[in-house]
Amino acid sequence: MKRPEPRTEPVPEATSHRLSLLLRSLRSLEAAGVRTASSYEIAARFSLNSAQIRKDLAQFGEFGVRGVGYRVADLKAHLKDLMGLGVTHAIGIAGAGKLGQALADSPNFNAEGFRVAALFDVDGRKVGGCSRTGVPIRDVQALDGLVKKLGIDIGILAIPEAGAVPLAQRMAGAGVRAILNFAPVTVPALPGVLVKNLDLTFFLENLSFQLAIAKA
């Protein structure tokens, strides 16, 4: 495999999501015992676009083998490596409410590349307990020390709006490198920390918007 020069500009979210879909497709092919596949075969099987697959991959190297297509296991390993999923990221979730616990117990937040290390809450009735799958619920006061001790590099905010910005700042100060914010407030960029604001209401509003346009 040849690789282009390392790139430092951000990868567009749409590209990243397509590569996530491709990775999911490769896992599925591997589980089905398929060892090699062309971009056409992958595209047909998973309703993807073959030209887009080739274009997305071409930005990061030459992964295909002439006359063979892609070796499924190899391409999966390369993609995982490229996307930083060869190591396991430890996740800390602020907010042990229903959303926080749903994420903590989600198989997909504890799959290749990720492990939820702790939930944090202010509620003394929850602290000391754990989620259904055994993720410990810790006092938010212990956040700074536990981020370091558990090697937490990704923080998730599943708390109400009011606490989100201060808690993001606190996570950043403790050494978290990326934050996924579900609170309906914009957490501004923090030095040296990636922040993704993910207000789920916006997706509902988008559906409403499209329905309104379709009706017009």
Next chain:
Amino acid sequence: MKRPEPRTEPVPEATSHRLSLLLRSLRSLEAAGVRTASSYEIAARFSLNSAQIRKDLAQFGEFGVRGVGYRVADLKAHLKDLMGLGVTHAIGIAGAGKLGQALADSPNFNAEGFRVAALFDVDGRKVGGCSRTGVPIRDVQALDGLVKKLGIDIGILAIPEAGAVPLAQRMAGAGVRAILNFAPVTVPALPGVLVKNLDLTFFLENLSFQLAIAKA
């Protein structure tokens, strides 16, 4: 206000999300008693881009008033109307697990434009009960009748992967017009129904990807 010709092509999700942010900003301004504001003032106060605000709005009409800027209440009302939020969408959530109940009880899924009308589940121990805020949990077998009776036009899938596609098809058959799918599987396009697949893992993988590139 002048309006351009009605448009039928889909609005890009990024544009829609920016208009959602703008709407949130206008609600905040209104709550603070601000009656008029220029795009510069709105941008400065909410960390938005003033040229982008004007460009996004210009696609849908002329909303500003020369020498005044925007009238906050008017622009908010126009945006709500444009985005189909002047009517209340009834939402049905399949899956009364933690994620489903978190969404059902979320103030933002029961705010202007939306109301969660019912949760659906297969678990006989949950059916007949309700969520913390009182959203009834109904048997999924009753879905078809209740979609019609309650006027549910948006369905949310908060269930495991295996059931997602059949349930989406069932919702579509019952008359749901848009589906937001949180299960980690792609629900394909269904005739006459908007489908948004929202695998939250992809946002985590994107953060991992960006961290890997920053390190390279």
